[in-house]
Amino acid sequence: MKTSRIAAAAAVAGSAVLVLSSPAFAHVSVQPEGAAVKGGYAVVDFKVPNERDDASTTKLEVNFPTDHPLASVMPEPISGWTVKVTKSKLAKPAEMHGETITEAVTKVTWTATGKGVEPGYFQKFPVSVGMLPTDADQLVFKALQTYSDKQVVRWIEVQKDGEEEPENPAPTLTLTSTSGATAEDASDKAAKTETTAADSTSSSADSSDTTARVLGVVGIAVGAAGVAYGVLAGRRRTTV
Numbered sequence: 001m002k003t004s005r006i007a008a009a010a011a012v013a014g015s016a017v018l019v020l021s022s023p024a025f026a027h028v029s030v031q032p033e034g035a036a037v038k039g040g041y042a043v044v045d046f047k048v049p050n051e052r053d054d055a056s057t058t059k060l061e062v063n064f065p066t067d068h069p070l071a072s073v074m075p076e077p078i079s080g081w082t083v084k085v086t087k088s089k090l091a092k093p094a095e096m097h098g099e100t101i102t103e104a105v106t107k108v109t110w111t112a113t114g115k116g117v118e119p120g121y122f123q124k125f126p127v128s129v130g131m132l133p134t135d136a137d138q139l140v141f142k143a144l145q146t147y148s149d150k151q152v153v154r155w156i157e158v159q160k161d162g163e164e165e166p167e168n169p170a171p172t173l174t175l176t177s178t179s180g181a182t183a184e185d186a187s188d189k190a191a192k193t194e195t196t197a198a199d200s201t202s203s204s205a206d207s208s209d210t211t212a213r214v215l216g217v218v219g220i221a222v223g224a225a226g227v228a229y230g231v232l233a234g235r236r237r238t239t240v
Contacts, residue, residue, distance in 0.1 A: 026051030028060070028143045028155045030171035033126070037176050041072070041130030044173060049122035052147060057117035059146035060110045060125060062171070068133040069094050069104030076126040080116075084109045096131065116148065132175055139173045 029047050036042040050057050064070060069090060075083045086107040094101045110125055117123045133139070142156040157166035 027169055028145055028171050030141055030173050032173065035176045036132055036173055037178055038132055038136075039134045039178065040132055041128065042132060043076075043126055043128050046125040046127065046141070046143070046171060047122060048117055048125065048145060050117045050119050053119045055147040055149045055151065056112075056115055056119065057123070057145055058112040058148050059116075059144075061144040061146075062108050062125075063142045063144075064105050064107065065139050065141065066090060066104070066106060068136050068139060069096075069101060070129050070132070071096055071099075071101055071104060072128070072130045073105035073108065074128040075108055075110075076128070078110070078123075078125065080114045081110045081112055081125075084111075137175055139175065141171045141173070143171055 026049050028049075030044050031047065033043045033045060036044065046060065046062055048057055048060055064073065066088075073085060075085065077083070085105055086109070087103050088106040089103045090101065094104075108127065140158055142154075145153045145155065147153075153168065155168050156170050157168050158170055159165060159172060
């Protein structure tokens with residue numbers, strides 16, 4: 001009986017942990033395909049999981065940052081969804097790579113034409129963006145997730161340094177510095193160079209070893225031929 005009670009308590013505790021932790025895994029997020037390098041272009045995926053078991057996600061609205069506007073925003077077509085790109089005039093023109101930008105994309109909206117993201121599934125919404133700012137370490141996108149029962153979840157809370165993750169965190173894209181990418185490339189190149197050098201040394205050693213063996217065999221054959229010649233010459237002299 002005591003064992004049964006302990007097992008039941010453990011099961012309840014485990015269920016509580018799952019219930020409490022599920023929102024942390026179910027929020028809308030953004031990740032680059034590769035690296036989002038400052039000053040460059042990148043393809044980013046807005047990942048939308050459905051944490052509900054009684055409704056589907058039928059709409060996603062992503063608000064793009066205006067403090068670091070992006071001149072180029074191109075969504076990838078997705079079967080079963082329509083997409084709308086909204087541009088707005090900036091309150092203050094921005095200088096980007098020698099050009100003055102007066103308007104930029106401020107929102108991208110995806111609307112399901114079918115069932116949308118059903119319970120137990122997730123959907124990625126890819127977007128090509130650029131040029132990424134050089135004076136920021138991250139970009140914050142505030143998103144609204146609408147369900148088939150008209151409920152709207154607002155993923156708009158910005159993560160603050162030193163604090164726990166908010167209940168409804170806004171999707172945040174981390175930007176990589178150019179120097180970091182170059183250093184990584186250099187490291188990979190160095191590793192490949194070392195591997196090539198090691199292979200070359202090994203090949204050279206194998207070649208030298210093979211040559212030595214061949215010369216040894218030839219020497220033995222020559223020596224044997226000399227001995228045989230000497231024996232035959234001695235016999236001829238004895239006969240004469």
